[in-house]
Amino acid sequence: MSANAFPLSPQTSIEAVQERDVTFRRIVWRLIPFLTLVWFLAWTDRVNVGFAKLTMMSDLAWSDAVYGAGAGIFFFGYFFFEVPSNLLLQKIGARKTIMRIAIGWGLMCVLMAWVKTPTQFYILRFLMGAFEAGLQPGVILYLTYWLPAHRRGKALAFFVSASALSLMLGSPIAAYLMAALQGVGGYQGWQWLFIVEGIPSVLAGLAAWFVLSDSPAKAKWLSAQQKTHVQYELSAEAATLGPREHSFMASLRDPRIWVLILIFFCIVAGNATLVYYGPSIVREVGITDIKTLGWVMAGIYACGWLGMIGNGWLSDRAKEVRWHTAVAAGIGALGLLLTAYFLGQKSPMGVILSLALSAAGTMGSIPIYWQIPSRYLSATALVVGVAVINSIANLAGYFAPQLLGALKTATGQYAQGLTMIAVVQSLATILVLVFISREKGRTEVPV
Template sequence: MTPRATTELDGVYRRIFQRLVPFLMLLWVLAWIDRVNIGFIKLTMLDDLKWSEAVYGFGAGIFFLGYFFFEVPSNLLLQKIGARKTIMRITIGWGLTSIATMFVQTPVMFYALRFLLGVFEAGFYPGIILYLTYWFPNDRRATAFGMFMSASAFAGVIGGPLAGNIMTGLNGVNGWTGWQWVLLLEGIPSVIAGIVTYFYLTDRPEEAKWLTARERELVHEDMERDRQSLGDREHGFLTALKNGRIWLLILIFFCIIAANSSLTFYGPTLVKEVGFTSPVTVGWIMAVAYLCGAAGMIWNGYHSDLHQESRYHCALAAALGAGSLLVIAIFLNQSAMVVLLALTLAIVGTMSAIPVFWQMPNRFLTGTAAAGGVALINSIANLAGFGAPWMLGLIKTATGSLAPGLYVVAAVELCATLLILALVPAFRKQQIGGAALAH
């Protein structure tokens, strides 16, 4: 490729990035807020409804069972009918379910709606991962992944203070508690965004009327070169299931998600346990931690693309998360400042591992295998999102402390680092016409 064509292509990808990624980030912010706002509303909801930590932990985690059962079908449907229709359905569904949760009175109602929230959201995260592979070649993808996935951290920055202020400022208005207002006001924007999605997104580059014919041609040629540079990849979903690499990646991501979900659903509780009881204060402390997490995700994705390396970027980030969780467990009842610093580093490490992790399956899967394989990895691994919060809730109820459960979670995340370094091979692109593909 000539220098002129390369420069032109860089401009096209910048345009694609600016068109798609900010909007996808907005959707992920809304999804994440609707998923994890119970981590904040539990600060008062449990007392209002007279529920135990075990009830909360089970309800927080059962969301991921909905993920497990419906994620693969959703991603296969996305490949068949396109991203616009699939993401519209998902976004409107989770918004309505979040609103309905404000009326729960019993644990069974809580469990049912949390499961339904998982059913509706199933397919969104792996669907976006698949969708971005249609628009970006492998060596530009970690940056796009990192930016998109950092939205979950930005959701923590926004969601914490927002939930805290709603809970404090609207408590008692119209006869509703503060936590009910949180669910209502944070669910409505998702419904609106789902409608906008249908008119805004474009399914594939060749359909993008906002690109010129020349730009669409450049992207098509570049994606074809990228496909050839990756060599032979598995296309069939059922055949891919026989490949041991996909099950290794499921195990690795399971270990990362165990830590991520524990921090998501029990981060506010940890802040409260070291002495900060105001929902507003808890929200701002978590906002700072997630802002650092967002910076870590973006930098790690960019650095991974820059050096064309994902193993160490993922493994070392997971190691930082594991070590920080261990520090939290040790100092939980000794030093508030150490716990808050370690909580921030745990969020940075765990979240920074995620975008570069997704470089690994896309290097040996494509087509239907990629659609089903990415969803399968995410759905099975997210069972850790069910088990880890439930385990922490049971241990907290039984012992009165989160420390023993945090030791377990730290050990599980450390396993991700060890598995990557021991069993995931280094990746090198194939040569094309005697020269490596370059951008």
């Protein structure tokens, strides 16, 4: 659609912007709540193993090294299947893709209730990652079909914040499920945790078929005029961004893509530490009651959720992503360093506040980071590139828990591993400021 579709007199231009605002509000309210729910359930099923660990380890006589390997092997499923999943989404659409993803990982979560050996644990965690692979990059890609960048920041922040929200709400829920259902039907509390939390994901997968539309052109709930609003703003954004790489193979030869991968790898290392070892770290300073621990972790992850929403709002308001990504990642790294320090001081309040600071920064950097790749890639390069960035970078989700688990087994404490991961995460701040240009770090609003 051409810019001449909206005459450029001030009054008409204002009216046109207001009409488009109404259209995009409708799109956001239609898509984001459901997609956020799906991501909430994905994270609940992905990380409930962190709470199950508190009793599962002793019941099955496993070491921290076994747990670290099993928690992290999830991300190898990501690595191998994210690119095929995003290509499949482009071919068959979001409805079928998200339905397949949610049903698959939900069933794997339920089956986790019956693991007996480390091998079974590793296989199911790998399969859960394989099924979930493509969900986050798929949604990130999917939203580029509907929302221009200057409207996508808050939407992505709400979507991605479901990970922190699931940790915030899921922590006390997991604690209470494990306590309340302990011994019911002859099953342990951690077994019931996997069963109860896996079933809603299967139901959400079935609902995706009825809730989602594959593109604005196929959305029966948008009028013809509203569809032109979407086309106009996406076309205007493409024009302002100038030339971008369309070929995926050519993009792989661009060192900036590998910098984007490395930046997110560093952020994921910090995030995986918070997710898979947060409860265990807090327990190290004497908070051993599982229900109390659940509420403590809920407060820590609430700070992560506020970091996501607040940083998304600030980024959209400033129309800037470079500094909002870099500063947030730096705050996350500082929080991990302080956690290591206060663990040495055996200070419960120091550890809790430091983890809260790290959660706010680390999680707050993620939705803003995901606005950067589309400034360098488009077309097929974006479809595959987002998946490649996410799949390779998420290998940090394997190495970080593996590192912490191995060092804890060897030394009996977490401080050394936390310090090493904090240094890794701090590299994200440096890389963003050095390699992401100021021009690519800002967005323009069409009128």
